[in-house]
Amino acid sequence: MALSFRSRVEHASAPWVERMNAVPRAVALGVLVLVLAVGIFAPSPWSGIAFLVVTAFVAWLLFLTWERLTLPERLLRVAVLVLALAVAIVELAPS
Template sequence: MPSLRESLESASAPLLRTIASLPRAVPFLVVLALMVAGALIPGWGWVLLALVTLFLAWLLVLGWPRLATQERLMRVAVVALALAITITQAIPR
């Protein structure tokens, strides 16, 4: 029986192949556009930020075993920052 990680990796493989086949700038620009739009759209913009946060967390989980300690810390910091921005947009004062 495959482990949870193996199941996640095999389920993610088709989408990862699709993303890898795109030009390198496209995934970055899509994430950037969604973050900017999510930060600027009042009300439901936090949904876009949540999607980006989940995407970044998914990539972090998939890459975790292959990352060095510094790379792990940097990527966790990026996901934490995206989560903080999402929460700030979702629950305004």
């Protein structure tokens, strides 16, 4: 029997989630803040790439936790995802 897409992604993500859980929360938060700082202060193409990295990370976490979230939690996480994607598009679009 073939596994569903969700099962395959969860199975492939399990080692990465375990590694993230092994890292102290302050370090993980510091890395996220560092990438966001690059997104805010770097010149245009690099800031867009930094926000795309944040967007991909948020999308991955949202996908993994979607079934366990309540509706308000889903809406807030989707709003963060859309906001990060919008900032990335604005930074990457030529002016």
